[in-house]
Amino acid sequence: MDRLFDDIKYGFRNLRANTTFSFIAIVTLALGIGVTTAMFTLVNSVLLKPLPFPNSHELVHMTLENRKTGELSTNTRIGFVERMEDLEVPVKEIAYYAYDQVTLGKGDIQVPFTMLITSQNFLSMYGVKPALGRWYEERDINTQSIVISHDIWQNEFAGDPQILSRDIKLNNKEFTVLGVMPSNYSSTGFTSVDFWLPINELDRPVNIVARLKDGLDVNQAKIQSTAIERLLDELIGESDSVWEIKYTSVLDSMVGDSKQSLYLLLGSVFAVFMIAVLNVVNLTFAQYANRTQELAVRISVGASRKRLLKQLLTESALLCTIGGVVGLLLAAWSLEWIRDFMGDRLPRLHEIGLDQSAVLAALALISISAIATALIPAYSLVNPNKLTDAIKQAGRKMTGDKNSQKVRRLLVSSEVCVAVVLLVCAGLLMRSYFSLADQDTGFNAKNIVTGHIWLPDNFTPQPNRAGYWLNLVDALENKPGVTAVAATSTMPMGRTGIDYPVNYSYPGAPLVPKGEEPSANGRSITPGYFSLLEVPLIEGREFDYRDTKDSPNAVVINEYLANTIWPNGSAIGNTLSLPVWMGGDYTVVGVVGNVKHRGLRSVPTPEFFLPVTKRAYAGMTILVKSSMDAGAVKNQMFTTSVEMEATAPMILLETMEDLTAYSIVSEKLLLTVLGIFAGVALLLASIGVYGISDNMVTQRTNEIGIRMAIGARPNAIRRWIVIDTSKPVIIGALFGVVIAFISAQFLASVLFGVNALDPMTFASVPVVLMVVGIVATWLPARRATRIHPQQALHYE
Structure with missing residues (x-):
């Protein structure tokens, strides 16, 4: 244990001694781990985590689907539901609900709130009980009884412990509070509901939610729904018999079209994480190239390779842990931004947070990063020839072995390759988004405010x-x-x-x-x-x-x-x-x-x-x-x-311009987040290119001095350095275009008005990356030609 503390102190000392390397590596890892943890948390909370209800996989929404057009309708009536319950159906319980809005009197002001009007078995079917009081029953249907949310209880009634004996005025009518719902309860995933009221309007359109019989899935339930569809034909009429029953899991109903976009973003963020790790590995290569002599001398005076390896592994773990902690803070901020950006446009947002799964994901990413960065010193320590060469070159500047240079160039090529793929995808989505935004809607939404009323x-x-x-x-x-x-x-x-x-x-x-x-x-x-x-x-x-x-x-x-x-x-x-x-x-x-x-x-x-x-x-x-x-x-x-x-207060008051923008909010989120990922990838790739160029100039200063001493012109030196260090960029860009060509096919379903193989996008991205790469290589080349030949010859 004492040795472990010594190794930790030694690691901190080395990180402080190499502040530039430590800062760049920590920021890079924080970006990679932070955005990846945030996106994993988002996908896990929205798509992967089961709904917080018992046997939530059995819960389904029942809608009407038009056989000819595929259109869905929730325009069903309670009478249809009640008759359906008498049939042989593939569900063991059926409930229904509809959204409405009520006003709560606060002095002379009427404040609107959201209300869910439901059947009496709605809550029991979800397997949830009120935190206080009880749910309404059949005897409460016409008694002006209501259930309130936990937030309403706390914010509007100051958590009054006597709330169950109070009457509250909604829509200028007195209602008796029967119960208070658990905190953060949401049966629909989107809108936060403030009040629950038993439904008593038989002609009202309702949404149907049901619980499948044991062992059935949505496809099997569809096969067993012939009796329901005969009832549909009877109620709607033969001429409208194009309607059939469609079953959709409650989770899938909540998620809707968001699933494909979220999985796409998750794949993209893992690509960003890979670039971040490759960048840190590249930086570590340069860092340990400068410490090879130190390690060789320590081994020559008796230090064991195992002991040194433990120290270096501890140092890598410290570096990645610091980056991971900063990344978790970045992830927390990112999730807050996503919640603010999306509002109620993404389901289950209230469930998103840095929970145990998020911390475990961050720990996994930290471990992957630590292992990857630790492999570099391990390679150095198990290569006796390299250490022998390092001792022989004591007193002179190491130029770096060819194998290390090849590995570093391969890492840069990999970074560039992934960056090209992300930039192409972001470019296609950007063109698709602007193509959508420029669509002629057929009307003018400017200066129009809308509101809905139910009589x-x-x-x-x-x-x-x-x-x-x-x-x-x-x-x-x-x-x-x-x-x-x-x-x-x-x-x-x-x-x-x-x-x-x-x-x-x-x-x-x-x-x-x-x-x-x-x-x-x-x-x-x-x-x-x-x-x-x-x-x-x-x-x-x-x-x-x-x-x-x-x-x-x-x-x-x-x-x-x-x-x-x-x-x-x-x-x-x-x-x-x-x-x-x-x-x-x-x-x-x-x-x-x-x-x-x-x-x-x-x-x-x-x-x-x-x-x-x-x-x-x-x-x-x-x-x-x-x-x-x-x-x-x-x-x-x-x-x-x-x-x-x-x-009948007016609800859902919104501007028509906001509603139009809302129709492409998913595309905007996808473009915004993927654009950020692509920008981060481009930044990290350019840092990698700059790093390898700068390292080349540093390690070959003596050679540069000799070339300049025998008459090489500065322009020729700069051109030589730029061309040499641009080779991995060109190779990575070429491979990136090929992979992007394949990856773009998966984007075809979300693109609008642009071909997945759009020539302009595929041509412009490599050009942009090449320009960035040339700038990143030109800066170290410019610095090299400013060194006086005599100074360069005495560099070692």
Whole structure:
């Protein structure tokens, strides 16, 4: 033990004696270990770690999938769920839920919070119990009872121990608190829920969550769902029998499209870590080349190789441990940045932190780094010929053996190779991102604020709903600074709304087999919707005061649907036949431009629009265009909605520009993080190139002096050094292009508007790296030619 402490003291002394080497190595290792630990923690928390519920692998979401288009819909009703429970189904328990928002009175101010309306068995199916009190039961459905989150209990009610005997006012109604949820509980992974309320609106669209029977997976459950699909045909109607049940694990539902991006980033960060380790190994080569004589002399006076090896291993372990500790601090900061950057756009963010798995991952990375850096002194100590040469050259500067030079050049080539791969991937993603961002959405999102409202049951009759929406639009139009207002059942780029395909027909339509009828997405809107969004009116008119509940049925269709049905003539005045439950036959009065409703990656689809007086939904989105600050507009919208109906406050208040940006937030995260990784890789590779160039100049100073003494010009010396030290860069770049060519194929599915083998990207990256490499080699070459020949000849 005493010897170990002596070795640690000796290691610290050597690290302090070589501050430049120690600083560069520690920073390099901290970068490599830090970003790798952070990314591993992110992937582990989001993708790999089981959900914090008993037998979480059995939990699935049940959605409706369109067989023809592959589109998913969660627009199911409670009645369907209740009838499904009586069938032979592959699940042992079914629950349902829907998001809503409530206001909590704080004096004269109403503050909005998120609420989850659920079935009474929702929490028990997850295997969770309230931390305080109880969950609601069947007897509580119509008793104004509620369960609150741990954060609400602590922040809004100061952790009142008597909370269960208190009444709280939500939406200006008194509610009795039944229980308090455990801290950090989240059943959905994204939005933090503040209140839970038993559902009592049978017509409300809900999300279905279920627990599979023992031994079944999602594929087996699908096979056993014929009874459910027959029920679907019965409830929806034969003409809409394109729908089938889809099972998705709750974890996969949470993760969604993030999985591929996160795994890609994890692979990229391991590449950065590899470059960092190679760089430190390269630095260690140079460091121990300068200590070879010291080690040889110590062995010649009786020190054992085993003893020296232990000291050097301890020194490497100290170096890597310090780098690892700094890296853990960097990882903690990186995770904080990711949480702030992503907000609620990445699931399970509240679970991300430097837990035991993260520390173990960091220890593994530290161990790998220590072993790699320790192999260099080990090689020196077990090579007697090298030590003998070192003793013979005592008193003169070591020039470094050829094998060491070859290994160092190989390390630099490897660094450059990996850097090229990362830079090519980052370049492709950058071009893809800007291609997405430049897409024409078909509308103008500037100065528009949106909000969503869900009306209570007393607005169930269609005329009541339509009247409310029109009155709300009129009320908002009279507010200061407001230039236009409209309402829609489904907003472009929105995260809420009713959007599902509806079968249609028209006079002269060809006969098609059952289940293959054409369909289009239908939306309900108020007058002025297209003008507000600046969607071009191609022919005909928009909806206006003429379109009432008693007027002839009128419909506006998009250009895609018009060209599909009537490619050789005008659509105006023609008949579009919809299902009876949507009103039957409609006359086309207008054709508008195509709009990207489902994100910037979406392609045009057939769409039709109905006036709100003909089809009014309980949930709709309000759009307000105003010259005022977005924050002030949101306050206006929320206040107006509460004044009109206290039980239906406006929720999800966001600017339309933010919603559009949200549609490519995953691409932005991928580009940002991979771009950082590529930048770090380029920096580390350039440090490696500079290091080998500087070491060459240092070790060959005598040769440089001789060349200059016999007449070699400085330019020739610089050119010789640059060419010689650029060879590993060129070799690494060539291999990197080949590997990037293969790696780019895996990016094809996430790229947009750019080929995975884009010639510009593949040509520009090696050029950039070569320029960086030339600069890194030119600086030491310039220093070499400034040494006077006489000084160089006396260098040793």
